[in-house]
Every structure is written in structure tokens, then in C-alpha cells.
Amino acid sequence: MDCSEIPLNQLPMGEKANVAMLISDGAARRRMLDLGIICGTEIKPLYKSPSGNPVAYLIRGAVIALRSDVSEKIIVSVP
Amino acid sequence: MGLTNTSTGAGVLNCCGLHIKRETQQDKIVALAGNPNVGKSTVFNSLTGLNQHTGNWPGKTVANAQGKYRHKDRNFIMVDIPGTYSLMANSAEEEVARDFICFGGSDAVVVVADATCLERNLNVVLQTMEITGKVVLCVNLMDEARKKKISIDLDLLASKLGIPVVGISARSCKGLDCLMDAVCSVTESSNELKPLHIKYIDQIEIAVSMIEPAVEEVLQRHVSARWVSLRLLDGDESLLKSLKAYLGFDLTDNDEILKWTVRARDFLREAGIPHDQLRDRVVAEIVKTCEDITREAVVFEKKECAERDGKIDKILTSRLTGIPIMLALLFGILWITIVGANVPSRLLASGLFHVYELVSQFFLWIQVPVWVHGILADGVFRTLAWVISVMLPPMAIFFPLFTLLEDLGYLPRVAFNLDNFFRKACAHGKQALTMCMGFGCNACGVIGCRIIDSPRERLIATITNSFVPCNGRFPTLIAIITMFFAGTAGGAFHSIVSTLMLTGVIVLGIAMTILISRLLSKTILKGMPSSFNLELPPYRRPQVGRVVVRSILDRTLFVLGRAVVVAVPAGLVIWILANIHVGDLSLLSHCAGFLDPFARLIGLDGYILMAFILGFPANEIVVPIMIMSYMATSRLTELQSLHDLYALFVNHGWTWLTAVCTMLFSLMHWPCGTTCLTIKKETGSLKWTLVSFAVPTAAGIAICFIVAGAARLLGIA
Numbered sequence: 157m158d159c160s161e162i163p164l165n166q167l168p169m170g171e172k173a174n175v176a177m178l179i180s181d182g183a184a185r186r187r188m189l190d191l192g193i194i195c196g197t198e199i200k201p202l203y204k205s206p207s208g209n210p211v212a213y214l215i216r217g218a219v220i221a222l223r224s225d226v227s228e229k230i231i232v233s234v235p
Numbered sequence: 236m237g238l239t240n241t242s243t244g245a246g247v248l249n250c251c252g253l254h255i256k257r258e259t260q261q262d263k264i265v266a267l268a269g270n271p272n273v274g275k276s277t278v279f280n281s282l283t284g285l286n287q288h289t290g291n292w293p294g295k296t297v298a299n300a301q302g303k304y305r306h307k308d309r310n311f312i313m314v315d316i317p318g319t320y321s322l323m324a325n326s327a328e329e330e331v332a333r334d335f336i337c338f339g340g341s342d343a344v345v346v347v348a349d350a351t352c353l354e355r356n357l358n359v360v361l362q363t364m365e366i367t368g369k370v371v372l373c374v375n376l377m378d379e380a381r382k383k384k385i386s387i388d389l390d391l392l393a394s395k396l397g398i399p400v401v402g403i404s405a406r407s408c409k410g411l412d413c414l415m416d417a418v419c420s421v422t423e424s425s426n427e428l429k430p431l432h433i434k435y436i437d438q439i440e441i442a443v444s445m446i447e448p449a450v451e452e453v454l455q456r457h458v459s460a461r462w463v464s465l466r467l468l469d470g471d472e473s474l475l476k477s478l479k480a481y482l483g484f485d486l487t488d489n490d491e492i493l494k495w496t497v498r499a500r501d502f503l504r505e506a507g508i509p510h511d512q513l514r515d516r517v518v519a520e521i522v523k524t525c526e527d528i529t530r531e532a533v534v535f536e537k538k539e540c541a542e543r544d545g546k547i548d549k550i551l552t553s554r555l556t557g558i559p560i561m562l563a564l565l566f567g568i569l570w571i572t573i574v575g576a577n578v579p580s581r582l583l584a585s586g587l588f589h590v591y592e593l594v595s596q597f598f599l600w601i602q603v604p605v606w607v608h609g610i611l612a613d614g615v616f617r618t619l620a621w622v623i624s625v626m627l628p629p630m631a632i633f634f635p636l637f638t639l640l641e642d643l644g645y646l647p648r649v650a651f652n653l654d655n656f657f658r659k660a661c662a663h664g665k666q667a668l669t670m671c672m673g674f675g676c677n678a679c680g681v682i683g684c685r686i687i688d689s690p691r692e693r694l695i696a697t698i699t700n701s702f703v704p705c706n707g708r709f710p711t712l713i714a715i716i717t718m719f720f721a722g723t724a725g726g727a728f729h730s731i732v733s734t735l736m737l738t739g740v741i742v743l744g745i746a747m748t749i750l751i752s753r754l755l756s757k758t759i760l761k762g763m764p765s766s767f768n769l770e771l772p773p774y775r776r777p778q779v780g781r782v783v784v785r786s787i788l789d790r791t792l793f794v795l796g797r798a799v800v801v802a803v804p805a806g807l808v809i810w811i812l813a814n815i816h817v818g819d820l821s822l823l824s825h826c827a828g829f830l831d832p833f834a835r836l837i838g839l840d841g842y843i844l845m846a847f848i849l850g851f852p853a854n855e856i857v858v859p860i861m862i863m864s865y866m867a868t869s870r871l872t873e874l875q876s877l878h879d880l881y882a883l884f885v886n887h888g889w890t891w892l893t894a895v896c897t898m899l900f901s902l903m904h905w906p907c908g909t910t911c912l913t914i915k916k917e918t919g920s921l922k923w924t925l926v927s928f929a930v931p932t933a934a935g936i937a938i939c940f941i942v943a944g945a946a947r948l949l950g951i952a
Contacts, residue, residue, distance in 0.1 A: 181511070183688075184766040189518040190321040191768060192355050192525070203549045206557040207655035210664070212548065212771055217352040219544070219771040221651050223658060226766045 173232035269347035271318030350380035357525040384536035442499040576628035587620035614810030642777035661756035663692035701906040707854035719894035798855035838896030838943030903935030
């Protein structure tokens with residue numbers, strides 16, 4: 157299976173992907189961990205805000221809005 | 236818009252820290268923890284009969300609140316602590332929550348979890364269980380879960396976790412008895428629980444066991460030694476600080492602990508887990524445990540439970556319709572408020588002035604001195620009558636409507652829609668939420684700023700909060716608009732024009748909030764926006780009856796009560812100022828005359844500016860003070876409708892420009908006294924309180940000056 161790895165903010169709406177890596181550190185990383193975003197977590201972008209940033213993601217059954225500065229630091233692997 | 240007795244004024248001062256007073260030794264302390272927005276406050280209210288503010292957005296409860304309930308002839312003191320996603324203290328709320336669970340001396344911790352989203356909620360459950368064994372898991376929103384075809388095996392959950400698990404639907408009060416029974420049995424010391432312990436990978440377990448004995452000796456079972464050891468390994472500075480405050484000495488001063496911590500960290504590094512990876516490993520283990528437990532205990536009969544909300548949100552937040560719908564909703568609420576308030580306002584005014592006649596006649600009949608009649612009837616009673624008739628109807632309509640939207644879960648969507656503007660202003664995305672709270676009361680908005688972690692962005696949100704008109708200022712705006720602008724439209728357009736103007740004023744307030752935030756970010760509060768995440772909770776059907784009753788009883792009457800308390804002395808002062816003469820003129824005229832030249836420059840007059848100054852204790856009384864002072868200088872006594880009021884104002888030289896500038900100044904001037912005190916308390920700094928005072932004032936003066944100047948230059952005023 158060939159996987160390509162892209163930042164979460166480039167994932168098209170409605171397409172599921174799994175987290176491959178978190179490249180943030182410090183408080184920002186801990187906040188991601190609190191939401192249950194770890195390697196392997198499935199994330200699906202649901203819809204964009206009027207300006208396209210932030211974007212609402214489905215993460216472990218909850219809908220969480222992330223700004224692109226956060227989502228670009230979550231690397232996901234697309235099957 | 237958390238405006239109740241418990242969330243403002245006295246309630247804030249009472250909000251408990253770590254020290255809960257037991258009335259008797261037998262009283263049990265129960266902490267209420269869990270993720271944000273899972274209904275902790277609803278559980279709290281149902282059990283204690285109190286009215287902690289509830290609403291469907293994460294972060295309403297920013298400080299501990301406590302209440303009591305009785306069960307099986309025993310007193311339980313319940314403490315509602317802020318909702319958190321974790322207890323690893325990444326934010327102020329998490330610190331408050333963790334400190335209470337660790338050091339609050341609670342006899343039991345109830346962790347409330349959302350049945351529709353149990354997996355993520357278990358994170359806090361497991362973390363709480365690491366700190367204390369006396370945990371009850373309360374799975375709330377069982378009814379919602381059933382609707383979404385999610386079935387939860389509570390017994391299996393209980394046996395997996397090793398703690399009592401109770402399923403409830405707090406909003407319909409189902410299952411609360413079982414919850415109280417479970418809490419009761421956990422608090423009985425004889426009842427030993429065997430809670431699940433998360434087993435980390437061997438290397439971490441070995442490292443923890445290296446530190447644990449030394450920690451145990453020092454802590455003597457106050458707090459779980461295993462957990463503290465784990466936090467020591469992680470290097471949790473904030474916990475060390477709290478431990479120091481609680482124990483009275485620094486754990487890291489202990490040579491044994493220090494020595495073993497260093498050794499354990501060295502061991503981990505050699506075992507291939509560098510320090511910066513430890514947190515990831517620990518969290519991953521907890522998350523994995525949550526996954527394992529929910530895989531067995533929770534069955535989703537329908538896969539995508541967020542589907543329906545997703546469809547609604549695509550409309551409410553899309554590029555084309557998101558912001559227009561938001562404005563339409565704002566317009567709708569304001570329109571209902573203006574139209575609905577019209578008739579009751581008139582009835583109240585004529586009723587109260589009828590009473591005024593009676594009071595007046597009674598005073599004359601018992602032959603009180605003229606000055607007593609003047610102070611009580613003309614001064615106090617008339618001001619009061621104006622405050623009540625102008626304030627009460629719009630508030631009694633606006634508050635419940637706004638609360639319904641809040642209960643539904645719309646506010647986070649507002650934040651989602653507006654976030655782009657706040658991001659560009661280098662401000663925090665949750666500032667949109669604190670701004671919305673400001674519509675109710677700016678003091679509440681300022682307290683709400685605690686949901687913003689970064690100090691820089693919290694200050695920005697605090698300073699700009701008073702740019703949205705609070706409920707004390709709405710009636711002022713509505714009255715002026717109705718008198719000066721909508722009147723000319725006439726007929727059916729009357730209310731629509733009024734509403735459009737009011738919507739315009741509010742949009743201007745929001746625009747100023749964003750503009751000033753941007754200015755602050757570029758000047759005295761330089762910095763980049765911090766990362767944030769905003770949860771968009773599922774929509775919930777609002778509890779209409781409860782919302783209406785509570786928002787009228789708690790919020791409306793509370794605000795009105797405050798206004799009345801301030802209006803009485805203000806009416807007194809105005810009457811005295813108007814009736815003590817120095818030379819030919821009253822003191823009032825002297826003061827107004829002194830302010831007049833400057834006030835004219837910004838399109839107001841001396842009386843208006845003085846009304847704003849005297850209205851510092853509460854914005855509600857600004858218009859009544861204007862009326863009082865104009866009346867004191869004229870012989871007009873009949874004043875029962877807005878039409879009479881219009882005539883009074885025009886007689887004193889008001890033009891459309893005066894009306895516009897008064898509205899602008901009402902929107903942008905110093906925050907009221909309560910808000911200033913709250914800012915002082917929240918920021919702990921006189922400097923930032925002064926900045927919060929000066930920034931809106933300067934903006935208001937500047938804009939009024941420009942508008943007045945431009946209108947005069949163009950010759951249109």
C-alpha cells in the first residue's frame with residue numbers, strides 16, 4: 157500500500173485520513189494530545205468557515221475547529 | 236452571557252478556591268469534573284437546586300462554584316469545577332480543576348461524561364482515576380445517545396473501569412437518584428474500590444517505581460504517589476508549584492526525590508525514551524486504553540452521528556450564507572425585542588406615572604415639606620419609573636431569546652464564522668465567545684475571558700469587551716433610535732428601520748472590537764495569535780420553558796435590581812444638584828455648563844456628557860439622568876411617552892447629529908463601574924484597568940469628534 161503524507165490542512169473536505177506525525181511542540185502539541193490526536197487517529201475534515209480558515213474536523217466523534225497554523229502541523233497519511 | 240447572581244458580583248467573590256467549609260464533620264465534599272460542555276452545570280443545578288448558568292458552549296464555567304444537597308440524611312457539598320479535556324494542566328482551567336481534585340479534600344469525584352462522545356471523555360476519567368480512587372463516572376446525555384442510536388453497556392464499563400458508573404439524562408432529571416446513591420456509597424470510607432490502573436510500557440513503569448518510594452514517604456498518602464512520580468518524570472512545573480503551596484515545601488528540595496528523578500530520567504533516555512517523548516507515550520497509552528474500553532462497551536448502530544449537525548452547519552457556516560444568516564438572526568432577535576417591548580414599555584410608563592400622581596398627592600395630603608416631596612417623588616421615584624419602564628421590557632425579551640440561541644449551541648458557530656477576522660487581528664478565536672457574553676453584561680464578558688489561555692490575547696479580549704453594547708445600553712440605543720430615526724419612517728417600516736439601525740450599531744461595535752484588537756496587537760500588546768481549538772458541540776433542543784423562566788428571574792431581575800439600586804441614589808443626587816442654586820444657576824447647570832464646550836465638540840451637550848459621567852456606576856441610568864436634568868431645567872412635568880420625551884430633547888437642542896453622537900458615545904465610552912472593578916480583579920493590575928478605561932473612551936471621543944466635525948463641515952447639521 158503506498159501512502160502519501162500531507163499536512164492536514166491540504167486534505168480535501170470529507171476525506172478521511174490517519175495522523176502520521178505531529179510536528180508541533182510544547183503547549184500546542186499538548187493541546188493536540190488532549191484532543192486525542194496521536195499517531196493513527198482518524199481525522200475527517202467536515203466543512204470550512206466562510207473564509208476557509210478555520211476548518212471543522214471530525215476527531216474521535218467530536219467536531220473541532222482548527223486554524224490552519226495548527227492543522228498544517230498535523231501530518232496525515234492518505235491511503 | 237453568564238449573567239446570574241452566581242456568576243457576577245457576589246457569586247464571583249464566593250467562588251471557592253480549595254477550602255470548602257463543611258458545616259458538620261459528617262458533610263461530604265463531592266467534586267464535579269469532566270470535559271467541557273457535557274452538562275456538569277446542569278447536573279450541578281439539578282442536584283443543588285441552584286442556578287449556575289448553563290449553555291451549549293464549552294467554557295461557561297470558569298471558576299469553581301459550590302452548592303449543597305441532602306441525600307439519605309447526609310449533607311453533600313457539591314463543587315462544580317471547570318470542564319477540561321485533560322488534567323495535565325495546559326491551561327488555567329485545567330490547573331483549577333486538577334488542584335481541586337488533588338488538594339480539595341473531596342470525598343468523591345464525579346466525572347461527568349457525554350454519552351454521545353464517550354471515548355474522548357474517558358481520557359479525563361482515566362486521568363482522574365490516576366489521582367484518586369474515589370471516582371464515580373456519570374454518563375450524561377443518555378437520551379441524546381439513544382436518539383443517535385448509540386448504545387452503552389454501563390455494567391461492562393463499570394467492571395472495566397472498576398468504579399461505579401451511572402447513566403443519567405440530567406436535563407430531564409433521569410437517573411439522579413442512582414447518581415446520588417453511587418456517590419453516597421463511594422464516600423463511605425469502608426467501601427474500597429479497585430479502580431483500573433493504566434499500565435504504561437515497562438520502561439516507564441520501571442522509571443516511575445524508581446521515584447515512587449521517595450515520593451510516598453514525603454506525601455504520606457495525601458496525593459497518589461504513583462501519579463505525582465509520573466508528573467515529576469514529565470517535569471510538570473505547574474503541579475510542583477501547587478504541591479509546594481499545598482504541602483508548604485518544595486518537592487524538588489528533597490534530595491532523595493531529586494536524585495531519583497534524575498536517575499529515572501537517565502534510565503528512560505537510555506531505554507530509548509527521550510524526555511520530550513514521554514508525554515506522547517503517556518497520552519498515547521491513555522488514549523489507547525480509552526479506545527479499548529469503548530470498543531467493547533459502546534455500540535454505534537449508525538456510523539456517522541455528526542451527520543445531521545454537519546448538514547445544518549454547512550449552511551450556517553458556508554462562504555455564501557454563513558455571515559448573512561448570522562446577521563439575519565441578530566436582526567430577527569432585535570426586531571422581536573423592539574416590537575415586543577414597545578407596548579409593555581408604554582403601559583409600564585403610564586402605570587408608573589399614575590402611581591407617581593398618587594404618591595405626589597399623598598405627600599401633599601400629609602403635608603410633607605416641599606423638599607421631601609421633591610427628593611422622593613420627583614427625584615427618586617421618577618428616575619426609578621424611567622429605569623423600569625425603559626429597561627425591563629427589552630431585557631425581558633432579549634435575554635431569553637439570546638439564551639435560547641446559546642442553549643441551542645449557536646455561539647460556537649458564531650466564533651467559527653468570525654474567527655478569520657480575529658485571526659487577522661492577531662487575537663484569540665474564543666474572543667468571539669467572550670464578545671457575545673458582553674451583549675448580556677460586560678462584566679460577565681470580562682470574567683468569561685478566562686477561557687482564553689494566552690495572557691496577551693486575554694488582555695485584548697478584556698480591553699475590547701465593552702465595545703459591544705451590554706443590556707444596560709440596549710434600551711438607551713433603542714429609545715434614541717425610536718425617537719429620532721424610526722419616527723420619520725412611519726407605519727410598518729417603523730420597526731424595521733429601528734432594527735436596521737440597531738443592527739448597524741451592533742455591527743459597528745463588533746467591527747470596532749476587531750479593529751481595536753488589531754491595533755492593540757500591533758502596538759502595546761504585540762504578538763502572534765496562539766494556537767487554539769474550538770469545539771463545535773452538537774445542537775441540542777433548548778429547554779424553552781426553563782430558559783425563559785430562568786433568564787427572566789435570574790438575569791433580567793438581577794440586572795434590573797442593580798439598576799434600581801444605582802438609580803435611587805442617582806435620582807437623589809440629580810435632584811439635589813438641580814435644586815441647589817449658586818448664584819442664578821443650579822449646581823447642575825454649572826456642571827453642565829463647565830462640560831458643555833468640550834461636549835459640543837464631540838456632538839453632545841454638557842448634560843449628556845454629565846449623564847454619562849454620573850452613569851458610571853451603571854449604564855442603565857444614563858437616559859434617566861438626561862431626562863431628570865432636562866426636566867429640572869424646564870417646567871415640563873407630563874412625560875409619559877417617547878413622544879413627550881422627543882419633545883423634551885428637541886426643546887433642549889437635540890438634532891439628529893446629537894442623537895447619532897449620543898449613540899456612538901453610548902457604544903464607545905468607559906466601561907461601567909462594575910466592569911472596571913471586574914477588570915481590576917481579573918487582571919490584577921491597575922495599569923490594564925486604566926487602559927481598558929481609556930481605550931474605548933478615546934475611540935468614542937475620536938469617532939464622535941470626526942462625525943460631528945464632518946457633519947458640521949458639510950453643513951448637514
